[in-house]
Amino acid sequence: MTMPKGNKLHIGVFGGVNTGKSTLFNSLAGECIAIVSDEKGTTTDAVYKATELGSLGAVILVDTAGFNDETELGKDRIKATKSVLDNVDIAILIMSDNTNIDYDSEWLQYFSAKDLPYVMVSNNHDESYSVTDSDIKNKIITVNAKTTAGIDTLIAKLESMKPERDHSLLRGLVKEGDLVVLVMPQDVGAPNSRLILPQAMTVRELVDKRAVSINCDMSTLAQVVDKYGDSIDLIITDSSVFSEVERVAKGKRLTSFSVLYAGLKGDITELISGSNAMDTLNSDSKVLILEACSHVTTHEDIGRVKIPRLIRQKYGEEIVIDFVRSAGQVPDMQGYDIVIHCGGCMITARSMMARMNKACEIGVPMTNYGIAIAKLTGVLDKIIY
Numbered sequence: 001m002t003m004p005k006g007n008k009l010h011i012g013v014f015g016g017v018n019t020g021k022s023t024l025f026n027s028l029a030g031e032c033i034a035i036v037s038d039e040k041g042t043t044t045d046a047v048y049k050a051t052e053l054g055s056l057g058a059v060i061l062v063d064t065a066g067f068n069d070e071t072e073l074g075k076d077r078i079k080a081t082k083s084v085l086d087n088v089d090i091a092i093l094i095m096s097d098n099t100n101i102d103y104d105s106e107w108l109q110y111f112s113a114k115d116l117p118y119v120m121v122s123n124n125h126d127e128s129y130s131v132t133d134s135d136i137k138n139k140i141i142t143v144n145a146k147t148t149a150g151i152d153t154l155i156a157k158l159e160s161m162k163p164e165r166d167h168s169l170l171r172g173l174v175k176e177g178d179l180v181v182l183v184m185p186q187d188v189g190a191p192n193s194r195l196i197l198p199q200a201m202t203v204r205e206l207v208d209k210r211a212v213s214i215n216c217d218m219s220t221l222a223q224v225v226d227k228y229g230d231s232i233d234l235i236i237t238d239s240s241v242f243s244e245v246e247r248v249a250k251g252k253r254l255t256s257f258s259v260l261y262a263g264l265k266g267d268i269t270e271l272i273s274g275s276n277a278m279d280t281l282n283s284d285s286k287v288l289i290l291e292a293c294s295h296v297t298t299h300e301d302i303g304r305v306k307i308p309r310l311i312r313q314k315y316g317e318e319i320v321i322d323f324v325r326s327a328g329q330v331p332d333m334q335g336y337d338i339v340i341h342c343g344g345c346m347i348t349a350r351s352m353m354a355r356m357n358k359a360c361e362i363g364v365p366m367t368n369y370g371i372a373i374a375k376l377t378g379v380l381d382k383i384i385y
């Protein structure tokens, strides 16, 4: 199974038109994907490419449209490039003869405003690049995107910039030797012959931690609980069957894949407190269900059917529930009483945090699928995270 894009380090290539962004992107990717051209504005939408880069391992490179594009389509391209800022973990800013220092300064400010680590690269024409500030000049790495001279230095710099990220789902919840029961109902929406990402990641982590896991679904859970009783240290369930599991679990430590996943991508404390907004919803409220997947997903059933059904049961048929699917830009969340986001397995942690920060800025509470289901079925205070 391949890791979805969301879990890999994303590196964006930014810079003015014709500075050699696509050439560098191709050199880093080691093959020709982005169109390189003398004509300005050749790269329109961002281009994403998975590759391996030194000790960084698997990364996603993102080629963008130049930000001094003055053509008719330029505005849309710049907007698309700006939305990439939320999706990358490191930015490369390219400068060359074609550089306009005013634009570069503007973009350095965007990087800073988003706390986005960046590296400045002078492509081929170091001498003529008119930086007077020696402090900045020392920070610039010189490359020749075409011949790949200097690229090793750039890769070494990127390696040193890798953000520390806790990729653990289970954090402190499981220790060596624990017995963990995984409840994984495989309904019609489940992919053929494999587990969905949060489940597969959990199994892998349990193996790494030398914990022992038992896999079951609702039809066999009672049997497992009868057989292993007090030896069970934790039950992790699909959140769609929270309340059923809680009834069978008889006070055992309980959590869900999506709640664990929420902690990996977003700020779990904020997402849990965001769910408190559900206490004050009524039939006049407006709910936004937000999916980050760009393709037809296995969560469709949870976001489009299960959660709306639970909400309507509790607050009435008239309550407004809107759905938005957006993998790129932070969607418009204004005017809603709560936003319920999917687990975000296809987007980066930065992208998820950009959504949470935006919601916070406009005063709209945000929670996620798993936490919302736990809240709606009355088991939120019974789960650990």
Ligand SMILES: Nc1nc2c(ncn2[C@@H]2O[C@H](COP(=O)(O)OP(=O)(O)O)[C@@H](O)[C@H]2O)c(=O)[nH]1
Pocket: 015, 016, 017, 018, 019, 020, 021, 022, 023, 024, 035, 036, 037, 038, 041, 042, 043, 066, 123, 124, 143, 144, 145, 146, 147
């Ligand atoms: N000589 C030389 N030409 C380059 C270099 N990098 C890019 N170019 C050329 O500059 C033009 C624009 O490059 P491109 O990568 O499409 O720029 P972008 O608009 O920033 O993506 C192309 O003709 C490239 O072949 C370089 O390092 N050396």
Ligand SMILES: [Mg+2]
Pocket: 021, 022, 023, 034, 035, 036, 042, 043, 064, 065
């Ligand atoms: Mg280009």
